[in-house]
Structures are given as C-alpha cells and as structure tokens.
Amino acid sequence: MTEEDIKLKYITPAIQKAEWDIVSDVFCEYSFTDGRIIVRGNLTTRGRQKRADYLLFYKKNYPIAIIEAKDNKHEVGAGMQQALDYASILDVPFAFSSNGDGFIEHNRLTGIERELTLDEFPTREELWNNYVENAHITPAQEEIINEPYFFQLGDKTPRYYQRIAINRTVEAIANGQNKILIVMATGTGKTYTAFQIIYRLWKAGKKKKVLFLADRNVLVDQTMTNDFKPFDKVMTKIKGHKLDSSYEIYLALYHQLAGDDGEEPFRQFKPDFFDLIIVDEAHRGSAKEDSRWRKVLKYFDTEDTTQIGLTATPKETKEASNISYFGEPVYTYSLNQGIDDGFLAPYKVVRVGLDKDLEGYRPEIGKLDMYGEEIEDREYSQKDFDKNMIIDARTEAVAKRISQFLKKSDRFAKTIIFCVDIDHAERMRRALGNENSDLVAQNDKYIMRITGDNKEGKAQLDNFIDRESNYPTIVTTSKLLTTGVDVKTCKLIVLDSNINSMTEFKQIIGRGTRLDIEHGKEYFTIMDFRNASRLFADPEFDGDPISIIEIPNDGDMEIPPGEEGEEAGGDDEETTGGLTGTDDDDDRDPPKGRKRYRINDVDVQIVNERVQYYDVGGKLITESLTDYTRKNIRKEYANLDAFLRKWNEEDRKEVIIEALKERGVLLDAVREQEHLQELDEFDLILHFAYDQPPLTKAERVKNVKKRGYIYQYKDIAHDVLEMILEKYKDEGITEIEGTKVLELNEFQKFGSPLKIVKAFGNKKKYLEAIKKLKEEIYLA
Structure with a gap:
C-alpha cells in the first residue's frame, strides 16, 4: 500500500x-x-x-x-x-x-x-x-495559556513562528517572568505578534492597562490603523503633556513621555499604573543604560509590571544592551529563517567598485577645491568621500549606475538610497534627477529626499509607503529610513554610506525583505558602492544575538529627538518641543580640525562589478550561473552514471528536477541565459554538468519516430502518442507525465480522458505506454 x-x-x-x-x-x-x-x-x-x-x-x-x-x-x-x-x-x-x-x-x-x-x-x-x-504547569498558569487568540472571519491567523513567540511569551508571564525579549526579523510581523500577546493577556483579565512604546510617529500610527485596530474603543495615542487615565491600551513615543523641556510627563502616572509595557524596536535608545528613554522603563519597573522588548537586532555592546535589561530572548526568528521559509524576500547583491574608492585619491600640491580652499595633501579613501572630500563625479557615477539598473528593470520600482549625511542625500537627489529628467518633468516627486530636516520630503513618506502610489519612486536618505518604515514594494536598496554597525546594517537590509507578490515583489536587489555587504559574511549577521558586538560608529548613537520630526508642528509641536529634526550621525559639519572639500574636475569610473545571490542558509554565491549549476548537480549526482541511473529509475522526472531546485539549481534560468530553449532538462544537465553533447527536443522526437515505437499503436492510441510527443517537443518532459495532459484542449478531439485511456485498454496500460515513450525519448 x-x-x-x-x-x-x-x-x-x-x-x-x-x-x-x-x-x-x-x-x-x-x-x-x-x-x-x-x-x-x-x-x-x-x-x-x-x-x-x-x-x-x-x-x-x-x-x-x-x-x-x-x-x-x-x-x-x-x-x-x-x-x-x-x-x-x-x-x-x-x-x-x-x-x-x-x-x-x-x-x-x-x-x-x-x-x-x-x-x-x-x-x-x-x-x-x-x-x-x-x-x-499550575492551574493558574493553565488559565492564561488557554486564552485563545483574537480572530474574526476573514482575519489572518498567526504563522507558526508568531504562534511560538506568542505562546512562549504568555507561558513566561504565567511563570512569573516580568522582563521578556522577543527577536524577530524585520518584516515577520512583530507588531501583530505583540497585538496577540496583549489581547490574550487582556482578555484573560491579567493585564488591564497596557503601554506600547515606539520611537516614531509613523510606527505608532501604522500600529493603531492596522494590527491594533480591534482595540479601537479602548485605545488612545498619548499626545501633549496631559495624560488621560481612562483608557486601557496606550500608545506613545518615548520622548513624548520622557519630555524634552525638563518636564517628565510619564510621572503623571503612578509607577504601577501599567500592567504590561511593550517596547517596539528595543535596539534603539532604550537599549542604553544612561538613555533618557530607559528611565521611562525603570520608572514603571514594578513587581507586578511585565515589560516586553521587541527587536530584529538585539544589541550587546559596552554602551548599550537590551539583553542585560530584558534577559535572553524567549524566542528568535532570524532573517535567514524567514527567507528559507519563504515568508521574506531573498536578495541579490550588486557590488560596484569605483576607481577612486579602490585606489584612493591624492590631490596634487596646491590644488584648490571649488570654493578656493587649498586641499590638505593626504590620501583620501572611501571613508572620506562625501564626509571630508566631495567628488562630484563620484556622486554622478553612482546616480548613473542606479538609473541604468532601473531603466533595464523597472523605473517605478520603489528605491531607497542610504547616503552619508543630509548634504550627501541632497546632492544625490539632484544627480539622480538629472539622470531621470524625463520622469522628473512628468512629476517632480519622482525623486525626493526624505531626511529628518525636510518637512516636504517627510510629508510624502506615506505616499512612498503606499503600494498603489507611484510617487515618490526614488528617495535619498541618511538615517531616517533605517528602521520602522514598512515599504513592502521596495525592490532596490542602495548602500552609499560607510556602514560599520551590524545593527544598522540589519535594519537597512530589513527595508527590502517584505514580500509583495501581488505587486510583483518576489525579491529585492542591494546595490553596494561602499563594500557594506561584507557584513553578510560576518557570523554575527544572523548569529546568536548575545554574540553581537558592535564596531564603534558615530552613527550608532541614540537617535536624537529631532529624528522624530515626522509631525513636528501642528498637534505634535508641543510634544516634540520644537525639534529641528536631523537624522544624521555627523550632520552637515565635518569633524573638528578638518574641512570638507568639494571638487568637480576629477574623473570617477566604475572599474568592476560583481553579482551575488542569496543561497541556502544565507550564504552569498558569486559563481556564474553555469558554474553554480554544474557544482550543485554534481553534489547531488557525483558522476554521469549516477545521474543516468537515477533518471532511468525515477518514473516521474519532475521529482528529480524539484530536488535540484531545492539545491538552488534553476534549469529554466540556465536555459534562458544560454538561449537554449530547444533543450529539455535532461540535456541541459548532460551538457552543463557532465560536458556531454546534447540533443534538442526536436531531435529526440525524430529519433523516437524513426525507431517506430508509436507505430505499435493504432487509431486513437497512435494519434494520442504522436500528439504527446509534439507536446514534449514544445514544453518538455514534465508536461506529459501522468494523465493531466489528457485534459488539455488539444486532446478534446479524441474525447474525454476516460475514453482516451480506454483506447489503450485501461489506465494502467496507458501509463505503461507513457513510461515506455519516455524511455524511448531518452535512448542514447
């Protein structure tokens, strides 16, 4: 059986x-x-x-x-x-x-x-x-554990990893644990997971007053509108300094509670007012021991209050640690797990080498910059460019390469370009505009700068996120979009900033990992001009969170309150304290004692480029498609005899093709790249993996007819086999396996599949005829 x-x-x-x-x-x-x-x-x-x-x-x-x-x-x-x-x-x-x-x-x-x-x-x-x-498990714990999820008809249900994170958190709380850390990769539904945790505890009557803390207005607003919507009647967003204690679910910004003008609004609540506090993006300012945001958590740190930290990038440094505060994660779901499960978008990396980045630049003695300043005589390297030394031709070369990529793929693919600082983001915006002047003439919002100091750009953030809106298409930024912005349709991320922080790198990559198959987003591309993608090879990239040690970097500081300037002015002006809104690590000024030079008479060229693909387990592969195909087929079948033996033993050739696909071998991609549409999978494998001369599908069909196999059958049976051979010639071996092929329109003239099968005697004899036909096709 x-x-x-x-x-x-x-x-x-x-x-x-x-x-x-x-x-x-x-x-x-x-x-x-x-x-x-x-x-x-x-x-x-x-x-x-x-x-x-x-x-x-x-x-x-x-x-x-x-x-x-x-x-x-x-x-x-x-x-x-x-x-x-x-x-x-x-x-x-x-x-x-x-x-x-x-x-x-x-x-x-x-x-x-x-x-x-x-x-x-x-x-x-x-x-x-x-x-x-x-x-x-005690009876009291069992009562909490048994509280069901929130669900109504048409709603999504938790994925398996969300369910585990929810259950483990609820169980930890039932066991009396009052500080909990959950690590989930960007795009895997941390906020939805938080909602289900809150709902179960709230419905069980164990947590009646809940505070959800975030560090940006856009995060709070997205949360209220989307995942937390079922709490609508009992939920409020804290605004201003007057706090209303009549609600049950509160959402707030750190700095609104902490105060920016000497006041500390959070003290209007008693320390034991909240039963549950959830900290979104817990790797940010709340991770630092001396952070003014940490004092909010410490104030509400009572015996009966549970605090939960959510993060995609747990921090463990000398200066900041959410692990030392919240403890070891109760559950970790990594970026690699999300991609391997098919819930997150994989990536390919285009690493671009510019001559001045690779060779450095040294000005001749006495050279003046654009503003008449004599340039200090020293070697300027990649880390100096756009920080201490601005080379306009470099900016133009980057903008040109980005534009070429989009023109060859999709000019309306949502794109984020991460720059060194605000000044660099503005110059990049202009350079991109000049490269894409035709689309800018149609709509000047095609390319925009979205940084902490730019109200016009930030006002368009919702449109950039909107999957149905084309504009803005391309945005330049520095730090503002590194975290928390959900741009599902983002297909291109450009790295033109010196990134040394693993936390920042993970957050940036996370901007592209959300899938949106409905809008054609199945993967995304990372275009790297600063060799930041070297961090993919670091075991810390997707390793045990406790082992993550940050490389010191000015950009990995606590984000100043001004970054939250999304809604500075209007209702939020009072709560943000009139913030200026900057999102940069070093803003506009170069380091003390060193000037920022700008030159426009030095040429910059692309000297090399390498494309890498995401492979099983998160490794990036660089080999050519044909070399990769050969190596992985030979991993499965060490030699030609082993492959031929497996091919002949397996009734359904599709099983072999699917097994190779799991190894990352896409024969269709090889066929397309090498323009070999006339070869089927068998001959592609023979040709690329074992250097055998291939036969085309047409040649194999001709040989079958020449040997006379199908002429053993008469009338309908003969005509059906002849048509199946034509089907093989057009579409390949997997299309003719089983009886499904008989349901296609072209076979209707022979009658129903049941009638066709009876022409061979019965179903068993039909399948035997097809098996023999496949053997004939692949005879040497």
Missing part, C-alpha cells in the same frame, strides 16, 4: 478512535512554510513547502503532536527523524511515527520513546495532561 493508503485506512481511523475531532483538532498535510523563493538571473521559483502529515491541536493556539507517516515497506519508526525535525521547528511536545502497524511516540519534554499499537494512540486529554505534568 502507498503512504496515502496507510494514512486513510489505518492512521486516521486510529486517531478518530482515540476521540480526536478530525474536523477541528486534526490537520492533514499541514503546510507551515511557503517554500523558499529561489532567484537566478531575473527568474524566480518556489522551493518545496515544509509539510507535516498530521498536526494535532489541543486548542487552536496550541498544537500538541505531529505524526509522520510512511508506507508499509518501512518500519514503524522510519518517520521519527522527520517528525522530530518538524516538532522542533513548530515547538510541539510530542512526535509520532507510523507505518500503519502501530505508533512510536517521542515525548520531547522527557526524551522517552515508547511503542504503541493502533488502539493505544492517546486521547487529546491524555496528551495535554502529560504535557501539563512534564512542563510543571
């Missing part, structure tokens, strides 16, 4: 006999990832989803067991390793393996395995009681 037979006839009945509700408690073929998006060239495809044969839920928010099934050619425990792998990912306490003869149960809390008959599969209550006993 097949695995499906075993599940239908033995495993499912055994579960039902143990009184599990097959409709509400048991999910079959449960997919919990979307499948990694693989990018090669300009082509993308999805890898396989991770899928459990059975996932059993005690309650909708608590999966309790996984069952992996095998056919009865395998022994009963053959599926245990896969079951344990999935159980670990999904944070499920019990794993089962079965071949239909019985079950092996693995208790992940105790490490003990036992063998069960089909009649001994545990009931829902038996498993839960076993879990409660081994996890040492």
Whole structure:
C-alpha cells in the first residue's frame, strides 16, 4: 500500500478512535512554510513547502503532536527523524511515527520513546495532561495559556513562528517572568505578534492597562490603523503633556513621555499604573543604560509590571544592551529563517567598485577645491568621500549606475538610497534627477529626499509607503529610513554610506525583505558602492544575538529627538518641543580640525562589478550561473552514471528536477541565459554538468519516430502518442507525465480522458505506454 493508503485506512481511523475531532483538532498535510523563493538571473521559483502529515491541536493556539507517516515497506519508526525535525521547528511536545502497524511516540519534554499499537494512540486529554505534568504547569498558569487568540472571519491567523513567540511569551508571564525579549526579523510581523500577546493577556483579565512604546510617529500610527485596530474603543495615542487615565491600551513615543523641556510627563502616572509595557524596536535608545528613554522603563519597573522588548537586532555592546535589561530572548526568528521559509524576500547583491574608492585619491600640491580652499595633501579613501572630500563625479557615477539598473528593470520600482549625511542625500537627489529628467518633468516627486530636516520630503513618506502610489519612486536618505518604515514594494536598496554597525546594517537590509507578490515583489536587489555587504559574511549577521558586538560608529548613537520630526508642528509641536529634526550621525559639519572639500574636475569610473545571490542558509554565491549549476548537480549526482541511473529509475522526472531546485539549481534560468530553449532538462544537465553533447527536443522526437515505437499503436492510441510527443517537443518532459495532459484542449478531439485511456485498454496500460515513450525519448 502507498503512504496515502496507510494514512486513510489505518492512521486516521486510529486517531478518530482515540476521540480526536478530525474536523477541528486534526490537520492533514499541514503546510507551515511557503517554500523558499529561489532567484537566478531575473527568474524566480518556489522551493518545496515544509509539510507535516498530521498536526494535532489541543486548542487552536496550541498544537500538541505531529505524526509522520510512511508506507508499509518501512518500519514503524522510519518517520521519527522527520517528525522530530518538524516538532522542533513548530515547538510541539510530542512526535509520532507510523507505518500503519502501530505508533512510536517521542515525548520531547522527557526524551522517552515508547511503542504503541493502533488502539493505544492517546486521547487529546491524555496528551495535554502529560504535557501539563512534564512542563510543571499550575492551574493558574493553565488559565492564561488557554486564552485563545483574537480572530474574526476573514482575519489572518498567526504563522507558526508568531504562534511560538506568542505562546512562549504568555507561558513566561504565567511563570512569573516580568522582563521578556522577543527577536524577530524585520518584516515577520512583530507588531501583530505583540497585538496577540496583549489581547490574550487582556482578555484573560491579567493585564488591564497596557503601554506600547515606539520611537516614531509613523510606527505608532501604522500600529493603531492596522494590527491594533480591534482595540479601537479602548485605545488612545498619548499626545501633549496631559495624560488621560481612562483608557486601557496606550500608545506613545518615548520622548513624548520622557519630555524634552525638563518636564517628565510619564510621572503623571503612578509607577504601577501599567500592567504590561511593550517596547517596539528595543535596539534603539532604550537599549542604553544612561538613555533618557530607559528611565521611562525603570520608572514603571514594578513587581507586578511585565515589560516586553521587541527587536530584529538585539544589541550587546559596552554602551548599550537590551539583553542585560530584558534577559535572553524567549524566542528568535532570524532573517535567514524567514527567507528559507519563504515568508521574506531573498536578495541579490550588486557590488560596484569605483576607481577612486579602490585606489584612493591624492590631490596634487596646491590644488584648490571649488570654493578656493587649498586641499590638505593626504590620501583620501572611501571613508572620506562625501564626509571630508566631495567628488562630484563620484556622486554622478553612482546616480548613473542606479538609473541604468532601473531603466533595464523597472523605473517605478520603489528605491531607497542610504547616503552619508543630509548634504550627501541632497546632492544625490539632484544627480539622480538629472539622470531621470524625463520622469522628473512628468512629476517632480519622482525623486525626493526624505531626511529628518525636510518637512516636504517627510510629508510624502506615506505616499512612498503606499503600494498603489507611484510617487515618490526614488528617495535619498541618511538615517531616517533605517528602521520602522514598512515599504513592502521596495525592490532596490542602495548602500552609499560607510556602514560599520551590524545593527544598522540589519535594519537597512530589513527595508527590502517584505514580500509583495501581488505587486510583483518576489525579491529585492542591494546595490553596494561602499563594500557594506561584507557584513553578510560576518557570523554575527544572523548569529546568536548575545554574540553581537558592535564596531564603534558615530552613527550608532541614540537617535536624537529631532529624528522624530515626522509631525513636528501642528498637534505634535508641543510634544516634540520644537525639534529641528536631523537624522544624521555627523550632520552637515565635518569633524573638528578638518574641512570638507568639494571638487568637480576629477574623473570617477566604475572599474568592476560583481553579482551575488542569496543561497541556502544565507550564504552569498558569486559563481556564474553555469558554474553554480554544474557544482550543485554534481553534489547531488557525483558522476554521469549516477545521474543516468537515477533518471532511468525515477518514473516521474519532475521529482528529480524539484530536488535540484531545492539545491538552488534553476534549469529554466540556465536555459534562458544560454538561449537554449530547444533543450529539455535532461540535456541541459548532460551538457552543463557532465560536458556531454546534447540533443534538442526536436531531435529526440525524430529519433523516437524513426525507431517506430508509436507505430505499435493504432487509431486513437497512435494519434494520442504522436500528439504527446509534439507536446514534449514544445514544453518538455514534465508536461506529459501522468494523465493531466489528457485534459488539455488539444486532446478534446479524441474525447474525454476516460475514453482516451480506454483506447489503450485501461489506465494502467496507458501509463505503461507513457513510461515506455519516455524511455524511448531518452535512448542514447
């Protein structure tokens, strides 16, 4: 019997006999990832989803067991390793393996395995009681744990990693932990996760007064409008210095509570007023021990108050640490996990080398800059450019390369360019405008500068975020857009700033990781002019958060209150204290004792360029597409004989092609790049991996007809096989496998698929005929 037979006839009945509700408690073929998006060239495809044969839920928010099934050619425990792998990912306490003869149960809390008959599969209550006993859960804790998620018809439900983060947090609070850190990559739904945590605790009556702290107006407004909308009637945004104590859910900016004019508005609340405080972007100013924002947390740090930090980039430095304050993360979901699961967009990196960046620039003796200043005689390197030394031709070269890229791909792809400071962002805006004057003439908002000091630019931030709005398309910035701005359609991130902070680098990359397949965003490109992408190779990039040690950098300072200038003036003028709004590490002035020179008579050229792709596990690969294809096929099949043996043994050739796809081998991308549309997958593999002379699909069809195989069949059967051969010639081998091909329009003239199959005798004989046809196609 097949695995499906075993599940239908033995495993499912055994579960039902143990009184599990097959409709509400048991999910079959449960997919919990979307499948990694693989990018090669300009082509993308999805890898396989991770899928459990059975996932059993005690309650909708608590999966309790996984069952992996095998056919009865395998022994009963053959599926245990896969079951344990999935159980670990999904944070499920019990794993089962079965071949239909019985079950092996693995208790992940105790490490003990036992063998069960089909009649001994545990009931829902038996498993839960076993879990409660081994996890040492008290009745009071169980009451909190059992509070369901918020859900209404049409709403999204938590993804598996969000559910784990929510459950672990609720369990930690139930266990009396009052400081909690959650690490989740940008774009994985930290705010939605926070909402569900608040909702469950609030509905359970354990946390009645909640404060959600952020450091930017745009974050607070997005949160209120989107994820926190169900709290509408009990929620308020703190404005000004007068605080209303009649609400239950409060959202606030750090500096509004901390005060910028000597006042400390947060003291209007008693220290024990809030039961729960959630800190968004906890890697920012609140991570610093001497931060004026940290004093807000310390004021409300009472025995009965729970504080939760949310971050994508936990900090652990001499100057700042959210880990020392909140403790080790209760859960971490990394950028690489998000990309490998298919929930985040992968990236390709275009590293551009400019001659002056690589060789340096030294002025001749007595050279004057544009303003008549004599330039100090020394070697100027990449770290000096746009900081101490401005070379206009360099700015123009960068703007030209960005524009060329967009003109070849999509001129309305949302683009963020990270510059050294405000002055650099303004000059880059002008240079880009000159390169794209045709679109600027149509709409002067095509390119804009969005920095902390620019009200006009910041006023367009919502339009830049809006997926339906074309304008602005390209924005230049410095620090303002490094964090918290949700631009789902961002397809290009340009690095033209000297980035040494791992935290800042992660946040910048996070601007592009959100998927938006509906609007054509399946991956994004990072164009790097400053070698910042070297940080991808650092183990700290996606490593254990406790190990992250920042490289000292002026830009990694506590963001001054002026950065929040999004809404300075109007209602927020009082609360922001008349802030000037700058978002730069060194603003407009060069370091003390050194002038900023500007020259416009030095040439700058691009001397090299390298494209790298995201590969399994977060590695960047640089090899050519054909070299990468050859290497990875040979990893799967060491030599030609091994490949041919597998190809001939496998009835469904699609299985082989899908397995290679999981290794990142996209044969369609190779076919497109090398203009070899006339070759099928078999011949592409022979040609590129094993240096064999290929045959075209047309040549293979001609050889089949020459050998006379299809002439063994008469009438409809013969005509069907001839048409299937033509289908293979046009579209390849995977299109003719199985009986689905018979449902296509061109086969309707022969009658229904059932009638066609009967022309061969029966379905079995039809499939045998197709199997033999495929063998004929691939005869040497």
